[in-house]
Amino acid sequence: MITEYPIESQAQVAFAVPKKRFKRANKRNLIKRRLREAYRLNKYDFYQKLSNENIHIQMLIVYIAPEVLNYKEIEPKIKATFDHIVANIQKTA
Numbered sequence: 610m611i612t613e614y615p616i617e618s619q620a621q622v623a624f625a626v627p628k629k630r631f632k633r634a635n636k637r638n639l640i641k642r643r644l645r646e647a648y649r650l651n652k653y654d655f656y657q658k659l660s661n662e663n664i665h666i667q668m669l670i671v672y673i674a675p676e677v678l679n680y681k682e683i684e685p686k687i688k689a690t691f692d693h694i695v696a697n698i699q700k701t702a
Contacts, residue, residue: 619659621667622648630675640672643680647687655691662698 624644626637648670659666670690 619656619665620652623669624648624672625669626672630673631677636677640677643678643683644670644672644687646680647684651684651688651691655695658691658695659698662695664698666694668694 624641626640628637631637631640670687
């Protein structure tokens with residue numbers, strides 16, 4: 610039985626870092642902290658764009674880079690991901 614739960618915010622996001630790629634938990638946690646911070650600082654523009662389209666989404670962001678990137682490299686990629694999602698939503702609407 611599939612049950613749909615109402616999403617109160619515009620987006621629900623989860624982050625995953627594969628254990629296969631990063632064996633040490635401290636590296637996985639570092640990457641997830643950087644991803645969450647980039648998301649936190651850029652979510653308001655993303656939410657505004659989703660709100661304009663009246664869209665609610667759930668997404669999982671999986672880190673696939675082979676090495677630990679610093680925050681300055683992660684943030685533009687998160688922004689580009691958000692822009693890509695919004696562009697695809699606008700194309701299908």
